[in-house]
Amino acid sequence: MTIELQQLTKQFGQLTAVDAIDLEVGDGEVLCLLGPSGCGKTTTLRMIAGLEWATGGEIKLAGRVVNHLAARERNVAMSFQFYALYPSLSVAENLAYPLYAEGLSGAQIKHKVAQVARVLQLDSILNRLPGQLAEGEKQRVAVGRSIIREPNCFLFDEPLSRLDVTLREEMRGEIKEVLQGLKRATVIVTHDQLEALTMADRIAVMRAGVIEQVASPHDIFQMPENLFVAGFIGTPGMNLVSATLTDFGQNNVGTFAVEGGQTLTIAVDPAVGRLERGARVTLGIRPRNLEIVHESVADGLSSVIDMIEPMGAETLAHLNDGMHDIRVVTDWRAPLEEGDHVHVRFLPGVTHVFDAHEQAVRS
Ligand code: ATP
Numbered sequence: 001m002t003i004e005l006q007q008l009t010k011q012f013g014q015l016t017a018v019d020a021i022d023l024e025v026g027d028g029e030v031l032c033l034l035g036p037s038g039c040g041k042t043t044t045l046r047m048i049a050g051l052e053w054a055t056g057g058e059i060k061l062a063g064r065v066v067n068h069l070a071a072r073e074r075n076v077a078m079s080f081q082f083y084a085l086y087p088s089l090s091v092a093e094n095l096a097y098p099l100y101a102e103g104l105s106g107a108q109i110k111h112k113v114a115q116v117a118r119v120l121q122l123d124s125i126l127n128r129l130p131g132q133l134a135e136g137e138k139q140r141v142a143v144g145r146s147i148i149r150e151p152n153c154f155l156f157d158e159p160l161s162r163l164d165v166t167l168r169e170e171m172r173g174e175i176k177e178v179l180q181g182l183k184r185a186t187v188i189v190t191h192d193q194l195e196a197l198t199m200a201d202r203i204a205v206m207r208a209g210v211i212e213q214v215a216s217p218h219d220i221f222q223m224p225e226n227l228f229v230a231g232f233i234g235t236p237g238m239n240l241v242s243a244t245l246t247d248f249g250q251n252n253v254g255t256f257a258v259e260g261g262q263t264l265t266i267a268v269d270p271a272v273g274r275l276e277r278g279a280r281v282t283l284g285i286r287p288r289n290l291e292i293v294h295e296s297v298a299d300g301l302s303s304v305i306d307m308i309e310p311m312g313a314e315t316l317a318h319l320n321d322g323m324h325d326i327r328v329v330t331d332w333r334a335p336l337e338e339g340d341h342v343h344v345r346f347l348p349g350v351t352h353v354f355d356a357h358e359q360a361v362r363s
Contacts (some may be wrong), residue, residue, distance in 0.1 A: 001062040001152040002027055003048060003185045009056030010043050017043045019209035020057060025153070028183040029263070030176070031214075032196035036232070041189040044206075045155050048187065049078040051254030061152055077151035079159065085130040085141055092126040094116075095144050099123035102149070116144045119181060135167055138172050143178050153185040160195060172198045193233055197221065205229050226356035230284045236316060236327045238352070239290070241283045241301075248273045254353075256283065258301060265298040266346050271363040272353050284352035287327040291345045292317065293332065300345035301326070305338050319344055 003025040011234045018040040025031045033041040046052035048059055050071035058065050064088075066074050085094050094227040095113045104112075117123045130138055146154065159175070160168045163344055176199045179186050190196050196203045197217040204214045213225045224230035230238050243264065247255040254272050256264045264283070275281070296302060303319035303326060310316075310332065317336055319326040330336070353361045 001185055002060075002062040003187065004055065004063075005044070005048070006060070007057035008044070008047060008054055008059060010040070010047060010052065011055045016209050018047070021202055021206075021209075021211050023211060023214065025185040025187060027185060028180075030179050030186045030188065030199060030201045032188045032190055032200035032203045033206060034190055034193060034196040034203050037191060040209040041191070041206055042157055044191050045078070045157055045187060048153075049076050049155050050074045051078070075149075075152045076155060076158075077146040077149065077153070077192075078155040078157070079142070079146045079150065087137060090127050090129060090303075091122060091133070091141050095148055097124075098104055098145060098149050111319045112148055116148050118263060119147075120144045120178065123251075136170065139171055140178060143175070145317050147182060147184075151184070154179070154182070154187070154327075156188045157188070158190055160190075160192070161190060168195070174322070177198060180266055181210075193235070205232060214245040221361070223362065224284075224352065225360050227282060227284070227354045230352060231355070232362075234286055236329065237287050238284045238325050239324070241285075241324050241326070243281055243283050245272065245275050245277060245279045245281055246277075247277065256281070258321070260321055262301050262321060263298075264301060264346065265325040266351050267348055268351055268353050269362050269363050275355065275361060282354040282358070284354060285346055285350060286336055287316070287329040289347045289350040290326070290328045291326045291347060292319075292330060292336065293343050293345050296343055297345050299348075302341065302343050305336055305340045305342060308336055308338055 005021055005023040007020045008018060009020050035041055035043060043052060047054050059067055061074060079157050092113050095116055096109050097111060117126055122140055125137060160171055172195060185240055188199060200217055202216055203220045205212045207228055213220060213229045214256060221233055242259040243256040245254055246257050251269045252267050253265060254268045258264050287290055301321045303321040305317055307318040308315060313332055314329050315332050315334060317328045317330060319328060328344060342358050355361050
């Protein structure tokens, strides 16, 4: 079953929380809504669930408009976190709980519990209490409880936000596996990019009620369509350098006058050749795509090392070219000293160029 949003809008008085968004979640697809606090993720999810009325646009589930249906008529499972098990009930009873209100016979309930337990591999722990379970098992029981009524699709709001960091890491992989097994359209709201990058088939990045880009985790990271997505995804964040295109020649080599006075000559996307000479651009490069060298190079900027932050296997160096803070991730063995005058070289083929409208210039 698919979820389709067409021009979906929510206004709270003067405030447009969700602004005419279009989005489609395919059957069996896991889509993460990712964005900063207040961008409209939860409101979007609540409109799909029927907990909030849309003020404009359409919500279609399996091709049918459901705007007018109440939450319980939509057969959508919405959960706010994966952990909310009743501690005094066994795994089997926790799983069966949502069915008690449905008027099913004892035999029918037993059958459904067995079915879900099989899918989620809970057969051997059905008689245990939540306190006796490993964290991963608890998670699977909680998922089991939201799927036992066989909803058409799943909606999760910040499902891992209450977990500590170690557990979150463990759960991300596990949940992905479980969700893939369910073969239902699933929407997960998160503000945690790692969660989105690891769990989603596709990510929709939102800002101020608008969807900025929808793409696979790989494409969101490697091919951000605009400056916002580029800066939002990736830790440490992408370096952004203001510049003017002064020349473009053979092998797609562009020459840029970087704000602050230096000149940078690097190969970029062929589409950059279509920009006017003198066009203002922003160059974007990820901290792992820069190299610190000691001699001056045409494809680099001379800078001073401001600060060195050890990160275990890698070192994060903050450099300054006089105008920009430039972050470089290097091997921990690199002999760097704060105050050193160095050059930071842009590795070939990995510089993004954004135009004056903050859109990626790409062929
Ligand atoms: P967060 O991660 O902080 O929950 P979010 O992306 O989920 O953020 P929403 O909760 O959807 O954002 O909120 C979007 C905007 O709508 C915010 O400016 C919020 O203050 C506003 N908003 C949400 N619910 C209401 C409401 N019931 N009445 C008025 N304004 C609301």
